[in-house]
Amino acid sequence: MLRVGLALDPRVEGEILATMLDLGHRVAWRCHDAAELEDRLATGSPVDVLLVSPAAAGLRAELIDTADRVGTRVVALASGEAERRHATGLGLVDVVLLPVDAEELERSIAPIELGDADRRVPEPAAGRVIAVWGSAGSPGTTTVAAGIASELAARGRRVLLVDADTYGSSVATMLGLLDEAPGFAAACRLAGSGALDIEQLERIAVVHPSPSGAFRVLTGISRAARWPELSTERVATTLERCREWMDDVVVDTAFCLEADEEISSDLFAPRRNGAAFAVLGSADRVVEVGAADPVGITRLLRGHAELVELVDPTRISVVVNRLRSVALGTGPAGQLASTLSRFGGIEAAALLPEDQRVVDAAVIAGQCLRDQAPRGALPTALRRFVSAELEDHPATPRGRDRGRGRRSLRRTRGRRRAIERTRRRE
Helix, strand or coil, X not given: CCEEEEECCHHHHHHHHHHHHHCCCEEEEECCCHHHHHHHHHCCCCCCEEEECCCCCCCCHHHHHHHHHHCCEEEEEECCHHHHHHHHHCCCCCEEXXXXXXXXXXXXHCCCCCCHHHHCCCCCCCCEEEXXXXXXXXXXXXXXXHHHHHHHHHCXXXXXXXXXCCCCCCHHHHHCCCCCCCHHHHHHHHHHCCCCCHHHHHHHCEEECCCXXXXXXXXXXXXXXXXXXXXXXXXXXXXXXXXXXXXEEEEEECCCCCCHHHHCCCCCCCCCCHHHHHHHHHCCEEEEEEECCHHHHHHHHHHHHHHXXXXXXXXXXXXXXXXXXXXXXXXXXXXXXXXXXXXXXXXXXXXXXXXXXXXXXXXXXXCCHHHHCCCCHHHHHHHHHHHHHHCCCCCCCCHHHHHHHHHHHHHHHHHHHHHHHHHHHC
């Protein structure tokens, strides 16, 4: 038997109340005012499940956060598509469209039963977190993050792509996914209430059906104003759960690393850049992305100086994106290597060529770069970077290279035999 609270439209409350009683659940209280509802949750009247009408209850993110803190599960009963969109837009996962029969309602509010496998002591986290970070100016972090995820998935690894950008999330748009219900925000909210597990992650994450290798995606927040939902503690806990679920967790990270807000007198206030600090602190590898133009390289060097204060330099791999001679002149690769080494102490950086035509076509089709143009210059460069920096076992030499070595050996032996024959004649 569950203790249930009702905050429903009067037109549906009577039917739902009768259904709850028929199912054997106890209705602890009912209310029709948003202020009264928040008081009941926050002042000692928690319930196991709260059934709400999104419009009648004045459902908002603060109320859901209050329910999470007291351990109350919120289930929205939407009377139409507009109410459903409102609830999912707040990151609420449990949304039921009315009318609903007793059996479906019971399934929606039933607690999750743990099997024997879930009761076992969890093994240490085995997956790795790869943070993709870049300084201000849109150097292409989302493009690189999606490319890395697709390349790792094509190698048969279980991959999760996470959009943790609190300033301008764009993973869902780039991959042609719906972002009505931000998956990462929902996961963080469940983590805050201690309810996030692998089963919940499988329910929240969406699948990107790449032909070369499908992977899961936790979409980002739809509006930058929702950044308080991604607190430092929630993000760190969510990434640890994702690490237990997947082989690789690739995280698109926000650019800003300012920490001036820490001088605020309110020590418990949420931090604007807390999500970025949590991602970088949890990451096993950090891929730093910069743009290959004078402004982008300047930002890359300044951002690198900030990044190495937070992350061990041995865990950082630098990627310079959009390489083109028109921006840097003749011999752009050599100029970049010299500049990065001299002013940033960066001795090795992967160079990704400019290939805007392929990127645009991939975004329009909602595909990954390797699916849009498998032999394109940019997908090929990304593939080499993943093989060299992020693959556990380096790729074996291609058959053509091995054949070239054998041909060189045969030519050498042939020359030696010719020299020996000449000496015998002499």
